[in-house]
Amino acid sequence: MSWVGSRVKRVEDPALLKGEGRFVDDIHLPGMLLAAVVRSPFAHARIAGIDASAALAIPGVHAVVTHADLPEAFRQPLPLLVPNPAIRYPVMQHVLAKDAVHFVGEAIALVLADDRYIAEDGVDLVVVDYEPLPAASDFRKAAAAGAPAAHAGRADNIAAEFAVGYGEADQAFARAAHIFKEELFQHRGAAHPMECRAMLAHQDTLTGTLTIWANTQAPHQLRDVYCRMTGAADDRVRVIAPNTGGGFGSKVQTYPEHIATAAAALLTKLPVKYIEDRREHFLSTHQERDQLWTVEIAVDGDGKVLGVRGSLMHDSGAYLPWGVITPFISATTMPGPYVIPAYRMKVTCVFTNKVATTPVRGAGRPQAAFAMERLMDRVARELGLDPAEVRRRNYVPADRMPYAVGLTFRDGSPVVYDSGDYPACQQLALDRAGYDGFRAEQASVRAEGRYLGIGIGSYIEGTGLGPFEGATVQVTPGGQILARVGSSDQGQGHRTMFAQIVADRLGVGPDKVTVTVGDSGGVAYGIGTFASRVAVNAGSSAHVAAGKVREKAIKIASHLLEAAEEDLDLGDGRVFVKGVPAVGKTLGEIAAFANGMPGFSMPAGITVGLEDTSYFTPQRSTYANGCHVAVVEVDVETGGVKILRYVTAHDCGTIINTMMVEGQVAGGVVHGIGNALFEWMRYDDDGQPLTVNFGEYLLPLATETPCIEQAHMQTPTPLNPLGVKGAGEGGTIPAAAAIAGAIDDALRPFGVKITQVPVTPEYLLDLIHKKS
Amino acid sequence: MAERMLLMLSVNGTEITREVPVRLTLADFLRHELALTGTHLGCEHGVCGACTVLVDGRTARSCLMLAVQADGAAVQTVEGMAVDGKLTPLQQAFVEHHGLQCGFCTPGVLATLTELLETIPDPSEADVREWLSGNICRCTGYQGIVDAALAAAKAIREGAAGE
Ligand code: FES
Ligand code: FES
Numbered sequence: 001m002s003w004v005g006s007r008v009k010r011v012e013d014p015a016l017l018k019g020e021g022r023f024v025d026d027i028h029l030p031g032m033l034l035a036a037v038v039r040s041p042f043a044h045a046r047i048a049g050i051d052a053s054a055a056l057a058i059p060g061v062h063a064v065v066t067h068a069d070l071p072e073a074f075r076q077p078l079p080l081l082v083p084n085p086a087i088r089y090p091v092m093q094h095v096l097a098k099d100a101v102h103f104v105g106e107a108i109a110l111v112l113a114d115d116r117y118i119a120e121d122g123v124d125l126v127v128v129d130y131e132p133l134p135a136a137s138d139f140r141k142a143a144a145a146g147a148p149a150a151h152a153g154r155a156d157n158i159a160a161e162f163a164v165g166y167g168e169a170d171q172a173f174a175r176a177a178h179i180f181k182e183e184l185f186q187h188r189g190a191a192h193p194m195e196c197r198a199m200l201a202h203q204d205t206l207t208g209t210l211t212i213w214a215n216t217q218a219p220h221q222l223r224d225v226y227c228r229m230t231g232a233a234d235d236r237v238r239v240i241a242p243n244t245g246g247g248f249g250s251k252v253q254t255y256p257e258h259i260a261t262a263a264a265a266l267l268t269k270l271p272v273k274y275i276e277d278r279r280e281h282f283l284s285t286h287q288e289r290d291q292l293w294t295v296e297i298a299v300d301g302d303g304k305v306l307g308v309r310g311s312l313m314h315d316s317g318a319y320l321p322w323g324v325i326t327p328f329i330s331a332t333t334m335p336g337p338y339v340i341p342a343y344r345m346k347v348t349c350v351f352t353n354k355v356a357t358t359p360v361r362g363a364g365r366p367q368a369a370f371a372m373e374r375l376m377d378r379v380a381r382e383l384g385l386d387p388a389e390v391r392r393r394n395y396v397p398a399d400r401m402p403y404a405v406g407l408t409f410r411d412g413s414p415v416v417y418d419s420g421d422y423p424a425c426q427q428l429a430l431d432r433a434g435y436d437g438f439r440a441e442q443a444s445v446r447a448e449g450r451y452l453g454i455g456i457g458s459y460i461e462g463t464g465l466g467p468f469e470g471a472t473v474q475v476t477p478g479g480q481i482l483a484r485v486g487s488s489d490q491g492q493g494h495r496t497m498f499a500q501i502v503a504d505r506l507g508v509g510p511d512k513v514t515v516t517v518g519d520s521g522g523v524a525y526g527i528g529t530f531a532s533r534v535a536v537n538a539g540s541s542a543h544v545a546a547g548k549v550r551e552k553a554i555k556i557a558s559h560l561l562e563a564a565e566e567d568l569d570l571g572d573g574r575v576f577v578k579g580v581p582a583v584g585k586t587l588g589e590i591a592a593f594a595n596g597m598p599g600f601s602m603p604a605g606i607t608v609g610l611e612d613t614s615y616f617t618p619q620r621s622t623y624a625n626g627c628h629v630a631v632v633e634v635d636v637e638t639g640g641v642k643i644l645r646y647v648t649a650h651d652c653g654t655i656i657n658t659m660m661v662e663g664q665v666a667g668g669v670v671h672g673i674g675n676a677l678f679e680w681m682r683y684d685d686d687g688q689p690l691t692v693n694f695g696e697y698l699l700p701l702a703t704e705t706p707c708i709e710q711a712h713m714q715t716p717t718p719l720n721p722l723g724v725k726g727a728g729e730g731g732t733i734p735a736a737a738a739i740a741g742a743i744d745d746a747l748r749p750f751g752v753k754i755t756q757v758p759v760t761p762e763y764l765l766d767l768i769h770k771k772s
Numbered sequence: 773m774a775e776r777m778l779l780m781l782s783v784n785g786t787e788i789t790r791e792v793p794v795r796l797t798l799a800d801f802l803r804h805e806l807a808l809t810g811t812h813l814g815c816e817h818g819v820c821g822a823c824t825v826l827v828d829g830r831t832a833r834s835c836l837m838l839a840v841q842a843d844g845a846a847v848q849t850v851e852g853m854a855v856d857g858k859l860t861p862l863q864q865a866f867v868e869h870h871g872l873q874c875g876f877c878t879p880g881v882l883a884t885l886t887e888l889l890e891t892i893p894d895p896s897e898a899d900v901r902e903w904l905s906g907n908i909c910r911c912t913g914y915q916g917i918v919d920a921a922l923a924a925a926k927a928i929r930e931g932a933a934g935e
Binding site: 018246279491493660703705 | 795807866867870872875914
């Protein structure tokens with residue numbers, strides 16, 4: 001049997017269920033200091049001076065570290081890892097603020113103390129002399145000429161400008177039967193994993209090796225940034241990501257706090273731990289936030305799309321740690337699953353005095369799906385067609401796969417949808433939702449004064465981005481099978497997934513494979529867990545490495561058993577002679593042989609060790625796709641929206657573990673429900689955050705969440721040996737679009753048209769009353 | 773600077789006497805004084821429920837409670853659930869029904885559901901969701917948790933009937 005494709009129970013679960021997980025804050029080192037951070041209360045200010053004397057006088061406070069106290073290598077901004085010629089001002093945040101702050105929550109100093117209570121007492125007593133400056137808050141106003149500069153001395157707040165597209169969009173519009181235009185404001189909030197950021201740094205005085213435990217999605221990247229800034233050699237720095245309580249994008253970036261905590265450990269020669277609290281997470285952990293889309297669609301008389309064009313304005317926040325990746329993904333995802341003969345999108349990224357924006361689950365794609373799906377719904381409404389039918393008329397047909405869209409993706413490769421059957425996927429979702437029967441139900445309950453509606457959201461997602469991820473598979477002389485993978489896990493169940501992949505190649509059960517993830521010391525190079533890329537990149541590497549180990553085991557066994565390789569097979573942890581299973585060697589025996597005997601030469605053609613390290617390098621992204629159907633009920637008195645049913649059909653290629661994929665989809669959808677109805681990170685005109693706790697910023701709760709009904713298609717991609725596509729973000733991408741469509745449909749008697757998310761009760765009541 | 777007080781309580785059945793700062797929260801006491809790190813902190817302001825433990829059999833937010841307030845109480849944390857390393861029916865149902873991903877919210881969720889199943893042995897899906905509404909999970913979309921809770925209720929009822 002094959003373990004890939006089975007509902008294997010997770011190896012991660014028992015320890016986590018018994019409270020035996022090891023998260024960063026669970027690690028305690030002798031002599032460890034706890035850090036608390038002095039953060040800016042102003043969105044924009046000059047720092048005229050810092051007086052830490054009162055804080056230092058508190059018993060138990062060991063040090064206060066400011067920019068001026070840092071070793072020289074740390075007195076610089078973090079590097080921009082993803083430069084792009086479109087960026088006009090590549091402004092990056094300092095490790096600790098130098099002489100100015102540019103958002104509320106920017107780190108200014110670390111207070112190091114015996115415990116966190118004392119450290120926080122110290123924070124209260126650090127006196128910072130601020131000279132407040134005018135702030136850029138709303139990105140729409142900040143983009144205008146004459147707006148307060150987010151960075152003093154800059155002429156404007158335009159961080160970057162670029163355009164993407166193909167075909168002759170203007171000509172398409174000139175000959176269109178109909179043109180429809182929408183202005184869509186979209187807000188995405190933040191990732192909010194349940195565990196906030198956490199880090200612990202310690203330099204071993206004996207070896208000089210700096211170890212950073214951090215709940216990062218990208219341990220190698222953190223190591224590489226540290227080394228790039230300080231000139232440290234790679235092997236002197238080790239980053240370990242232990243159990244991590246979710247990430248959803250927010251833990252991809254190397255943050256100033258990571259580097260500051262490491263610097264504090266070097267300065268004090270003691271381990272230093274920093275555990276962010278939720279309020280700080282609201283202030284200082286990257287968000288995705290606002291985009292404004294002004295888009296037009298040109299269609300012929302039958303609703304077939306001739307072209308799409310428009311502009312997209314993106315709130316970058318105060319710094320550009322991830323360049324222009326998010327809006328770039330948005331703009332290149334807009335054509336979605338449809339044949340769009342001509343497309344042009346102009347993108348403007350705007351600096352504001354708010355924490356930076358970087359990808360959150362979906363990474364700019366939910367906004368693109370919302371824009372495209374809103375246009376599809378508009379076409380349906382204007383032409384009197386069923387929304388499902390309009391989409392059907394425009395899907396890329398299965399027989400046109402692979403389909404080159406005409407765009408270049410963020411990795412520089414052409415956007416080519418490699419495989420999938422979009423119309424069939426929609427049909428699967430519609431059937432599962434009972435779409436055809438819904439109208440009768442809708443009409444009957446409307447007679448009772450209830451407003452039900454149905455909406456559709458289709459999407460594609462470029463997943464599995466390169467450049468690579470690495471895996472080592474090793475068999476020890478004791479017969480243990482070890483797999484080390486560089487990428488880190490935030491709860492997805494990567495250890496289970498890799499165990500399944502390796503188990504298949506080596507003919508053992510997944511319980512026989514011990515997997516280590518998230519340790520830069522385990523695999524030399526790595527990129528990180530984001531862009532739904534781990535199954536594709538690291539999964540393929542594990543598959544290839546385990547395959548090489550298998551080949552080598554057979555080769556050595558052929559030598560040991562004096563049998564031809566073709567006559568050997570592998571199963572149950574042994575290589576044996578086909579048809580004579582009693583004659584064979586265990587993997588452990590083979591590994592012992594491969595590890596050599598002291599003083600004896602290795603036999604010709606046999607290399608040392610039963611192990612292999614592989615780095616799978618995909619040539620380009622592989623495209624997952626799906627279709628969601630939402631059924632909602634709107635209370636026209638309160639503006640409340642209740643999701644009655646939520647159906648997904650999706651295709652992420654070969655499924656490695658159905659149970660875990662279903663978990664990813666369900667969690668992703670509920671994140672999308674948050675974006676559709678609840679989550680809004682609000683700021684006032686001075687850039688002061690107004691939602692800084694879970695009472696003010698609402699996450700979806702069990703009571704607001706329906707059962708997520710799922711159907712799967714599996715179209716293996718030809719782009720990697722497992723045929724897998726990413727599954728971690730698809731659930732989020734079309735959720736807001738499907739829900740907005742359902743609300744429109746429910747409120748058709750009022751002529752309501754949703755043009756912003758989240759759809760709050762206030763906003764909805766406003767629309768209902770304006771129209772009625 | 774911080775005033776200290778003597779605290780006597782039982783945690784997972786073990787009697788404990790400690791002098792602690794008055795301002796120390798129960799969560800930090802469990803995590804950092806007793807090294808019971810299974811109790812997690814997701815918000816430290818009483819909304820997320822990650823820190824939920826059982827105090828005298830009732831759920832309590834250990835981030836909002838001072839350690840000294842638990843004086844004389846019997847506290848149960850996630851570490852006190854499995855007996856001799858064997859998962860309880862509720863914990864086992866989480867394995868079977870994918871009731872956890874990152875596991876950060878899980879200890880608090882288990883505490884809430886323990887109280888639920890003691891209060892309502894045969895809960896409906898709506899009951900489960902209502903009780904869970906004080907525990908935020910960002911990973912699972914609640915689906916696996918709800919399935920696990922319903923399955924555990926059934927397993928416990930059948931187990932009791934079989935005894
Ligand atoms: S940590 Fe106690 S409720 Fe969130
Ligand atoms: S499993 Fe991660 S927050 Fe619930």
